[in-house]
Amino acid sequence: MNNIFDSHCHYDDHWFDDDRQAVLDRVLGEGSVVSFVNHAATDVDSALFGIENAKRYKNFYTSVGFHPEFASVLPQDWEEKLNGLYEAAKATGKLTAIGEIGLDYHYEGYDRDREIEVFEKQLEFANEKDLPVIVHSRNAAQDTMDLLKKHGSRGVIHCFSGSAEMARQAVAMGLYIGFTGVLAFGNSKKALKALQEVPMDRLLLETDCPYMAPPPYRGQRCESPMIAEVVKVVAAQKGLSEQQVCDMTCENAKRLYGIK
Numbered sequence: 001m002n003n004i005f006d007s008h009c010h011y012d013d014h015w016f017d018d019d020r021q022a023v024l025d026r027v028l029g030e031g032s033v034v035s036f037v038n039h040a041a042t043d044v045d046s047a048l049f050g051i052e053n054a055k056r057y058k059n060f061y062t063s064v065g066f067h068p069e070f071a072s073v074l075p076q077d078w079e080e081k082l083n084g085l086y087e088a089a090k091a092t093g094k095l096t097a098i099g100e101i102g103l104d105y106h107y108e109g110y111d112r113d114r115e116i117e118v119f120e121k122q123l124e125f126a127n128e129k130d131l132p133v134i135v136h137s138r139n140a141a142q143d144t145m146d147l148l149k150k151h152g153s154r155g156v157i158h159c160f161s162g163s164a165e166m167a168r169q170a171v172a173m174g175l176y177i178g179f180t181g182v183l184a185f186g187n188s189k190k191a192l193k194a195l196q197e198v199p200m201d202r203l204l205l206e207t208d209c210p211y212m213a214p215p216p217y218r219g220q221r222c223e224s225p226m227i228a229e230v231v232k233v234v235a236a237q238k239g240l241s242e243q244q245v246c247d248m249t250c251e252n253a254k255r256l257y258g259i260k
Helices: 020-027 044-056 068-073 078-092 112-128 141-151 164-172 189-196 224-238 242-257
Strands: 004-009 034-039 060-064 095-104 133-138 155-157 176-179 203-205
Touching: 004 203, 004 224, 004 242, 034 044, 034 224, 034 242, 044 060, 044 078, 060 078, 068 095, 068 112, 078 095, 078 112, 095 112, 095 141, 095 155, 095 242, 112 133, 112 141, 133 141, 141 164, 164 176, 164 189, 176 189, 189 224, 203 224, 203 242, 224 242
Parallel strands: 004 034, 034 060, 060 095, 095 133, 133 155, 155 176, 176 203
Antiparallel strands: none
């Protein structure tokens, strides 16, 4: 198995503080099953991390954007900062998308109106720059879908946790669906039903690392090569070889992110 594209990862997370560059050297080095990774930025520091490593590694790509968890604490000039990050990432030739953006109604005290405002402005920005979006949606399925439809956005709903019906709607809108190690969990019936609604040309694989390591790595820090366990599940569900799944999902990510 080779040619894995981890379409959504967070190597800036504190779980990698002790050995970050060693991990990236290994994950992106010669002989790895991983061909590409895409860093999903969540704030200014995260975007700067992505830009720095896009310059360092030939197969490391990055997005820029503000995660919904930061919507209520963004500075007044956040849109100016987003544009500056966009310009810096574009200069690397490795900018893939505006993201990770979206809505998250999970935690008590969230500000729905503010999250929607920040999400919409970033959807508009992505359209202006002709870039796809990487969408985070947690406990906010209807609002997420309504806003994506309103703005005619293209991109991926990452770490998909919605219903099979939501998957059908997203695919009909031309969106991609990103699945994590959750597909390999013992209680993954909902995710597997959603997977059945996603044609292979709209499927992306991701770790969302360091989170959600699949079996047999549950409880460990997740890293990009662990996508191999998700590949096995998709291959079995779709009646394909594991290498076919790797190749097809890699091409999907390259197509979405504009990678030649």
